[in-house]
Amino acid sequence: MSLLELKNVYKIYGELHALDNVSLKVEKGEWVSIMGPSGSGKSTMMNIIGCMDKPSKGEVLLDGVDISKENARSLTAVRRDKIGLIFQQFHLVNYLTAVENVMLAQYYHSMPDEKEALEALDRVGLADRAHHLPSQLSGGEQQRVCVARALINYPEIILADEPTGNLDEANEEIVVDLFHKLHNEGTTLIVVTHDPEVAEVAQRTLVLRNGKLHKEIVNQNFTGKIHFDDMQEFRKEETK
Amino acid sequence: MKKRQMYMRMITASLMRRRSRMLVALLSIAIGATVLSGLITIYYDVPRQMGAQFRNYGANMILTDADGSFTLSDMQQGTAVIPADALVGAAPYRYENVRIHEQPIVAAGTDMAGARATSPFWRVEGEWCSADGQILVGANVAESFRLKAGEMLTVSYTPETAQTQEDETVLDNTIDLEITGVLDTGGPEEDYVYMSLADLETLTGESGTIDVAELSVSANADELSSYVDRINASVPAVKAHLVKRVTASETTVLSKLQALVLLVTIVVLALTMICVATTMTAVVTERRKEIGLRKAIGASDRSIIGEFLGESMMLGGIGGVLGVVLGYVFAQQVSINVFSSSIRFQWLLVPITILVSILVTGLSSLLPIRSATEVDPALVLKGE
Incomplete structure (x- = not known):
């Protein structure tokens, strides 16, 4: 059984089909990128997978349970227990320190544990910045806090929406390295991005266009940061 | 945590x-x-x-005689019922007809400190009496006899026993008092003269009794009524009344x-x-x-x-x-x-x-x- 399965999922706003009959599967421990240009339906898919929205039609099976029929309260519980979210804008609570931001996720999930939160910050290389406020951290550091917060409750899936969209190259590399580390530890990663360099390091890249699954690129040589031919081909298409 | x-x-x-x-x-x-x-x-x-x-507007309780003889001691028993912090002042009054320059005038004997406390609206031109041998004259009396503060005034009194006899002047008691001030109240007090109770007793030759006691009590209408009831119940020699004009308007x-x-x-x-x-x-x-x-x-x-x-x-x-x-x-x-x-x-x-x-x-x-x-x-x- 796949960890996540979308079956004929539609999201329709009036005349607009933001998602149009999308079906996909994500296996446990897999690293999948979702790519596509603006308006291709990436964010809609991210919201549906992240239990922040429901499809107009179709099924979304997470761990075998159809979450498309769940109410708002149940979806909150699914988000809390099974999904770790990473955002492009970081979205840290500005008056809480880095470690308190990590503990916030623990607080809603089970029980806050400062020691464990500090260890999570240590994993993302921010042990010495644990007691700084977000305003005292660089963009890259804030995103690493966001990663620590996403992984603190050992979620089934880490869902990242444009995680490097607001980062410079050096910080982008740090975050991608963190993803490698998490993947090696067995975490399932779904990364929504429009940056081919970020997408191409995943095991598999799903390309969306006009709400449909346009292409699926499998990284045959997945070992870490290897660029592959299919992705280069995709880039050429994109730049045309 | x-x-x-x-x-x-x-x-x-x-x-x-x-x-x-x-x-x-x-x-x-x-x-x-x-x-x-x-x-x-x-x-x-x-x-x-x-x-x-409101206490500036004068007494709001009056004690009068209930058993034929009203004394200072009766008044003190009555005022003892009222808590000390609520009692602003208490003044005994004894009224007698006296003569000044052969004209009949009403004289009141009182405790000047008590009168001052119960009647703070009284305005005195000159000084309040501070000892025996002094007198306050009402503004009308002062005007009639052209009296001024600082002058000496002879007050005469004809005892009741002498009033039946033909030659009154021989039997008159007299006392010389120093005028300390002229009393301006805008009320009937301007027609009276005020001296200490002791001087009035000396003048009349009779002591021990008073006619009325005026009390100024800082309390609301309910508390005042309760004090009145308690005085009437516990001090049989005294009859307590509220000055309704004052208490009703206060309320x-x-x-x-x-x-x-x-x-x-x-x-x-x-x-x-x-x-x-x-x-x-x-x-x-x-x-x-x-x-x-x-x-x-x-x-x-x-x-x-x-x-x-x-x-x-x-x-x-x-x-x-x-x-x-x-x-x-x-x-x-x-x-x-x-x-x-x-x-x-x-x-x-x-x-x-x-x-x-x-x-x-x-x-x-x-x-x-x-x-x-x-x-x-x-x-x-x-x-x-």
Whole structure:
């Protein structure tokens, strides 16, 4: 059984089909990128997978349970227990320190544990910045806090929406390295991005266009940061 | 770490690290609590303040004879029933017909200190009598006989036993007294002369009795009635009466004044609630994105309401404490400027102000917080 399965999922706003009959599967421990240009339906898919929205039609099976029929309260519980979210804008609570931001996720999930939160910050290389406020951290550091917060409750899936969209190259590399580390530890990663360099390091890249699954690129040589031919081909298409 | 500890850590962090934002809200709450606490203090202190003011209008209780012989000792038994802090003054009066320059005049023998306390509206041109051998003359008497302060005045008295005899002058008692002042009251007192009870007793040759005692008591109408009942029940030699003209008008003015202050308090409370609600709506609205984030990472609506409400209530509590202190200062200033006397601190107002402040802030925040929990996290996190 796949960890996540979308079956004929539609999201329709009036005349607009933001998602149009999308079906996909994500296996446990897999690293999948979702790519596509603006308006291709990436964010809609991210919201549906992240239990922040429901499809107009179709099924979304997470761990075998159809979450498309769940109410708002149940979806909150699914988000809390099974999904770790990473955002492009970081979205840290500005008056809480880095470690308190990590503990916030623990607080809603089970029980806050400062020691464990500090260890999570240590994993993302921010042990010495644990007691700084977000305003005292660089963009890259804030995103690493966001990663620590996403992984603190050992979620089934880490869902990242444009995680490097607001980062410079050096910080982008740090975050991608963190993803490698998490993947090696067995975490399932779904990364929504429009940056081919970020997408191409995943095991598999799903390309969306006009709400449909346009292409699926499998990284045959997945070992870490290897660029592959299919992705280069995709880039050429994109730049045309 | 326990959940409750994290809860408190989040609330205090929000209040302490968002100081400039929270200060605006706190200011609004503290001003509301200040005005509320100040007005309630004034509301409760008005009877005491006005009671003291009303005592300027003269005696509000009279003791008269009940058993055929009214003595100073009877009066003292009567006044002993009234608590010492409520008794502003008590003055015994004995009235006799005397003659000044062969003209009949009513003379009153009294305790001058008591008379001064019970009748603070009396205006004396010159000095009050401070010892025996002195006399105050009413303005009309002074005008009739062209009397002035500092002059000596001979007062004559014909004893009742001599009045049946033909030659009155031989039997007249006389006493020479120094005029210390001329009494101006605008009332019948201007036709009388006032001397010490001891001088009148010397003049008449009879001592021990008085006609009436005037009492000035600082109390409300119910308390006054209860004192009257207690005196009538416990001192058989004395009959106590209320001066209805004074007590009734005091009650009317007091109740109208208190109603006015109460009305103002209610209006201010309503305005405070609106002001606090508006501020809290603004505070919560600007944190919609944070609420969206909390929802996205798994916070339930109940949890979010609990956190924001806790924050508001803590703010309300701090505002309430500030309100108690500033409200007392406010009430004190009003009291000094309006009533020219300081106000009593109402300890009961401490918990009341803090509780009302917490409740008003909590209720004002509830509505915007509830509407904020309806935020769709996906929209907020996208920056829409």
